[in-house]
Amino acid sequence: MNVIRGRELDGAVERKCDVLVIGSGAAGAVVACELAEAGQDVVVVEEGAYLPASEYGRMRPTESMRHLWRDGGLSFAVGLGDTPMINVMMGRCLGGSSLLTGGVCFRIPGSVLHDWSTRLGLSELTEHALEPCYASVERAINVTEVPVEMRSRSTVLFAEGAERLGIRMLPLRRNTKDCDGCGRCNFGCPHGRKLSVDITYLPRAIAAGASVYSDFAVDELLIERGRATGARGRVLDGPLARTRARFRIRARRVVLSAGAFNSPVLLMKSGLGRGRSGQIGHNLTLHPGFRVMARFDEKVRGWRGSLQAAYSDALERDRITLVGLFVPPGVLAATMPGIGAELARRAATIPELGVFGGMLHDEAGGNVNLSFGQPYMTYRMSPLDRRSVPTLMRRMAEIWFEAGAREVFLPILGLGPIDRDRLRTLDLEHVPGRSLECASQHPLGTCRMGTSAASSVVDPEGQCWELPGLYIADGSILPTSLGVNPQLSIMTMATRIAWRLRERPLPS
Amino acid sequence: MLRALGAIAEALFATASGPPPRDRIGWLLEECEDFLSRAGARSRLLVGLGVLAVSLLAPLMVLRFPPLRRLSHRERVRALRKLEASPAASPLFAIKALLSLVYYEHPDAAREIGFDGECLRGGP
Numbered sequence: 001m002n003v004i005r006g007r008e009l010d011g012a013v014e015r016k017c018d019v020l021v022i023g024s025g026a027a028g029a030v031v032a033c034e035l036a037e038a039g040q041d042v043v044v045v046e047e048g049a050y051l052p053a054s055e056y057g058r059m060r061p062t063e064s065m066r067h068l069w070r071d072g073g074l075s076f077a078v079g080l081g082d083t084p085m086i087n088v089m090m091g092r093c094l095g096g097s098s099l100l101t102g103g104v105c106f107r108i109p110g111s112v113l114h115d116w117s118t119r120l121g122l123s124e125l126t127e128h129a130l131e132p133c134y135a136s137v138e139r140a141i142n143v144t145e146v147p148v149e150m151r152s153r154s155t156v157l158f159a160e161g162a163e164r165l166g167i168r169m170l171p172l173r174r175n176t177k178d179c180d181g182c183g184r185c186n187f188g189c190p191h192g193r194k195l196s197v198d199i200t201y202l203p204r205a206i207a208a209g210a211s212v213y214s215d216f217a218v219d220e221l222l223i224e225r226g227r228a229t230g231a232r233g234r235v236l237d238g239p240l241a242r243t244r245a246r247f248r249i250r251a252r253r254v255v256l257s258a259g260a261f262n263s264p265v266l267l268m269k270s271g272l273g274r275g276r277s278g279q280i281g282h283n284l285t286l287h288p289g290f291r292v293m294a295r296f297d298e299k300v301r302g303w304r305g306s307l308q309a310a311y312s313d314a315l316e317r318d319r320i321t322l323v324g325l326f327v328p329p330g331v332l333a334a335t336m337p338g339i340g341a342e343l344a345r346r347a348a349t350i351p352e353l354g355v356f357g358g359m360l361h362d363e364a365g366g367n368v369n370l371s372f373g374q375p376y377m378t379y380r381m382s383p384l385d386r387r388s389v390p391t392l393m394r395r396m397a398e399i400w401f402e403a404g405a406r407e408v409f410l411p412i413l414g415l416g417p418i419d420r421d422r423l424r425t426l427d428l429e430h431v432p433g434r435s436l437e438c439a440s441q442h443p444l445g446t447c448r449m450g451t452s453a454a455s456s457v458v459d460p461e462g463q464c465w466e467l468p469g470l471y472i473a474d475g476s477i478l479p480t481s482l483g484v485n486p487q488l489s490i491m492t493m494a495t496r497i498a499w500r501l502r503e504r505p506l507p508s
Numbered sequence: 509m510l511r512a513l514g515a516i517a518e519a520l521f522a523t524a525s526g527p528p529p530r531d532r533i534g535w536l537l538e539e540c541e542d543f544l545s546r547a548g549a550r551s552r553l554l555v556g557l558g559v560l561a562v563s564l565l566a567p568l569m570v571l572r573f574p575p576l577r578r579l580s581h582r583e584r585v586r587a588l589r590k591l592e593a594s595p596a597a598s599p600l601f602a603i604k605a606l607l608s609l610v611y612y613e614h615p616d617a618a619r620e621i622g623f624d625g626e627c628l629r630g631g632p
Contacts, residue, residue, distance in 0.1 A: 072547025181628030
């Protein structure tokens with residue numbers, strides 16, 4: 001793929017184009033491709049590096065974290081009140097987080113669309129209206145159901161336990177082709193079988209004439225006479241992100257697709273956010289996720305199989321979705337209590353572990369903030385969400401025991417393995433938030449879409465109320481959390497915005 | 509910071525026969541150094557503060573003067589065990605997570621815990 005790497009350029013870069021797309025992840029790549037194929041002169045700038053699939057596929061997990069993940073995977077939302085610190089996974093590479101997802105593809109649940117339509121007035125966002133956009137994306141990234149035979153033993157065991165308790169497990173759909181079941185999609189597919197946007201949309205965009213720059217970090221939007229007219233920033237010289245040169249790109253239209261963390265930050269750095277709504281950076285949702293592990297009297301080797309193959313929405317009444325996953329042995333070992341020989345003894349049982357995840361369909365509780373030029377996230381769980389956490393842990397532990405687990409590891413720091421009796425007596429309702437081990441892969445909502453400038457950041461077309469000429473297309477515009485993995489929804493919304501932009505004449 | 513990290517790692521990954529081989533700890537520290545150099549200033553600061561907290565707090569748990577690296581291997585293991593069981597364990601959990609992530613990627617460490625990294629459809 002013919003990507004222009006900033007680290008290989010000399011001198012300042014000045015360019016003009018029809019459309020500048022900031023960010024090359026799931027949404028930015030879609031917008032760039034759709035507009036380039038419509039004949040527009042498109043430039044994509046990406047802060048992270050470009051690594052071909054053959055290169056990142058060979059990396060160990062922590063190598064992937066340092067090359068592909070923002071902050072080396074150490075990004076956190078600071079928990080306020082009785083809320084845990086939440087580790088938030090975000091991509092920082094060409095292709096963005098699409099390289100790091102488990103490949104799970106859900107459409108926006110009907111109940112969520114109904115809420116958007118009735119409560120928020122987004123009546124155009126119906127399943128029927130979105131159908132062509134879904135179809136386009138699903139075709140491009142090959143969304144297919146994960147066959148039962150690709151389930152890992154860990155997933156099989158969990159599904160058996162769930163079925164015994166009357167909890168129905170359903171097959172997930174993912175954007176893979178000929179998956180080998182290596183259980184490490186979150187670090188970049190080792191065989192290029194996950195059809196992330198670096199393999200699908202970005203090559204198409206380039207083939208249609210788009211220019212794609214990696215190592216280009218945008219500092220500020222260019223604004224003239226109240227309109228977005230481009231962006232300026234720094235060309236980075238490599239993994240340590242030192243400034244090598246400056247760039248300035250002028251565009252007739254700007255599309256911001258930097259994700260739910262960086263998009264509001266860039267708006268704030270550009271002087272926005274003091275307008276009518278005051279919503280920029282607010283309404284952050286995360287789908288807080290919890291991992292529950294179980295030890296069996298057999299070799300489970302949960303890494304052999306599709307990373308994510310099955311899910312259940314049977315607990316949606318408690319705002320909980322159960323989703324399969326696996327994590328590298330180092331992560332499993334890290335969550336086991338013990339030092340020295342005790343840890344070694346426990347780590348030796350890793351092949352006997354099953355792992356499954358549960359996430360909350362959360363109410364908005366967080367913010368992206370900018371203080372003294374430093375962006376950070378804060379998050380306060382709503383009382384409703386917080387009450388769901390013990391339910392999630394208890395139900396998942398019960399499922400594991402029903403599947404025959406000898407002991408279960410709950411996501412509570414410092415708590416050792418527990419058996420059935422201990423689960424019955426454990427006071428999960430009073431575990432302090434700071435003791436919970438929690439992670440998120442789905443930051444959403446910080447530039448939410450709405451029908452009024454008083455309560456949202458972008459209009460239903462994706463245009464920023466406060467800055468004409470600027471469109472936002474990424475997870476930040478989703479007005480509420482979804483309760484399901486958002487990759488497909490983000491790409492679908494980006495397709496919709498791109499198709500609308502295609503119809504609108506470019507400003508002179 | 510790396511020396512302090514190494515002292516924690518030697519105790520954390522010790523087996524009944526003592527600390528892990530010296531070259532494995534050397535590899536671990538090189539990897540951690542590279543990791544932190546790319547992880548950004550904020551991550552480096554957070555990890556640095558975590559290592560400092562563990563180095564200072566753990567010895568106090570066994571009534572010894574800090575830093576942790578001055579303690580004998582046996583005392584270090586005992587100090588970290590006490591710290592892990594205390595209400596002040598949060599920095600240790602964070603450092604343990606970082607070290608474990610990297611350590612178990614070492615081929616020998618992975619083999620010792622039975623991780624072969626094989627895919628369902630055969631091969632790595």
